[in-house]
Amino acid sequence: MSVNEKIVSDLVANKVEFVTTVPCKQLAGVIEKIDECKNIYHIPSNKEDEGMGLCAGAFMGGKRPAIIMQNTAIGVTINTLVTLTQYYRMPLPMLISYRGELGEPVACQVEMAVHTKALLAQLNIPTYHFHHEDDVNEFDAILKHTFMCNKPVAILTDASFWKGY
Amino acid sequence: MIRSDILRDIAPVIRDHLVVCNIGLPSQELHLIDDQPTNFYMLGTMGLSSSIGLGVALAQDKKVISIDGDGSVLTNFGTLPTIANNVAHNFILLIIDNGSYGSTGDQPTYAGKKTSLTAVALACGCEQVVECKAEDTKKALEDALASNKMTIIVSKCESGNIKVPVITMDPVVIRDRFMKQVKS
Numbered sequence: 078m079s080v081n082e083k084i085v086s087d088l089v090a091n092k093v094e095f096v097t098t099v100p101c102k103q104l105a106g107v108i109e110k111i112d113e114c115k116n117i118y119h120i121p122s123n124k125e126d127e128g129m130g131l132c133a134g135a136f137m138g139g140k141r142p143a144i145i146m147q148n149t150a151i152g153v154t155i156n157t158l159v160t161l162t163q164y165y166r167m168p169l170p171m172l173i174s175y176r177g178e179l180g181e182p183v184a185c186q187v188e189m190a191v192h193t194k195a196l197l198a199q200l201n202i203p204t205y206h207f208h209h210e211d212d213v214n215e216f217d218a219i220l221k222h223t224f225m226c227n228k229p230v231a232i233l234t235d236a237s238f239w240k241g242y
Numbered sequence: 243m244i245r246s247d248i249l250r251d252i253a254p255v256i257r258d259h260l261v262v263c264n265i266g267l268p269s270q271e272l273h274l275i276d277d278q279p280t281n282f283y284m285l286g287t288m289g290l291s292s293s294i295g296l297g298v299a300l301a302q303d304k305k306v307i308s309i310d311g312d313g314s315v316l317t318n319f320g321t322l323p324t325i326a327n328n329v330a331h332n333f334i335l336l337i338i339d340n341g342s343y344g345s346t347g348d349q350p351t352y353a354g355k356k357t358s359l360t361a362v363a364l365a366c367g368c369e370q371v372v373e374c375k376a377e378d379t380k381k382a383l384e385d386a387l388a389s390n391k392m393t394i395i396v397s398k399c400e401s402g403n404i405k406v407p408v409i410t411m412d413p414v415v416i417r418d419r420f421m422k423q424v425k426s
Contacts, residue, residue: 095297095300095301118300120300120324120328121324122293122320122324123320123321123323123324124318124320126287126289126290126318127289127290127293127318127320127321127324128293129290130287130289130290130292130293130294130297130318130321131293131294131296131297131300131324132297133290133293133294133297134262134293134294134295134296134297134298134299134300134301135297135298135300135301136297136301137282137294137297137298137301137417137420137421137424138297138298138299138300138301138302138424139301139302139421139424139425140300140301140302142297156286156287157287157290159286160285160286160287161284161286161287161290161294164285164286164413165413165414165416165417166413166414166417167417
């Protein structure tokens with residue numbers, strides 16, 4: 078099973094039925110698999126805070142949501158994470174491409190990478206970092222943890238994990 | 243008519259449906275006029291009423307009305323293409339368009355100038371878009387509910403606010419009672 082297939086299979090196994098995405102090159106493969114998956118309603122959003130609003134609604138409507146986005150989105154969504162997702166205590170697995178790490182060809186991406194973990198720590202968001210391919214084996218437990226504790230949880234996935242792109 | 247007049251007018255129509263209400267004065271006014279467990283009050287996050295409402299509508303079958311403002315729709319402009327391309331016939335977006343940012347002191351918005359939110363919604367691909375005068379909002383809502391078609395209503399009204407207390411209900415209580423109504 079490929080990494081992309083494993084991620085989608087874990088989402089389905091954990092009854093995640095509503096996934097919003099804002100694309101990133103590293104995430105292209107997993108987004109394609111999500112779009113193909115019959116058990117998941119895939120709703121691309123135009124901006125990540127919009128996507129978190131959709132996810133909040135889906136959760137209250139009875140469906141487990143998830144968001145897939147780039148780490149630059151942390152800069153976009155702090156207010157939404159704090160005053161919607163956290164304030165109302167809603168679960169939200171955030172599968173995040175961690176741009177700006179080893180192997181990154183675009184220098185500007187490093188500028189946000191250096192702030193990513195610090196911002197997540199400041200927000201008290203449980204954060205996991207997938208660096209080796211095997212790290213994906215923890216994804217299932219992270220999803221269970223997220224829906225157990227009703228919090229936004231970050232899964233940072235770097236270029237080494239994706240084996241370049 | 244100002245926004246609170248519209249809310250008083252439509253309260254009997256919306257009270258039996260799931261309602262997601264915009265941050266600030268709209269939520270505070272609705273809370274004062276007709277607090278219902280079916281109301282989800284936004285205490286933060288300007289702009290996301292339509293996104294939250296669409297999410298609720300896509301996740302279940304009950305009818306959902308998002309009450310939004312022109313300023314908030316301008317804040318989250320990307321919502322209109324998302325709504326247009328993810329049709330939920332149990333979803334109504336009511337944009338109370340008073341041409342101003344009411345909660346922050348009635349500063350003018352571009353929707354009160356050259357920009358038509360009705361035209362924007364149509365250009366984004368929303369198929370049933372109704373623009374009405376403030377006094378016709380109740381009728382427009384009743385028609386939209388009866389049509390069983392996703393509808394965007396742009397209700398043009400005057401700017402102005404009434405004095406209302408802030409909502410002190412805990413956000414988790416607001417969320418919990420709303421979710422119980424979804425399941426009931």
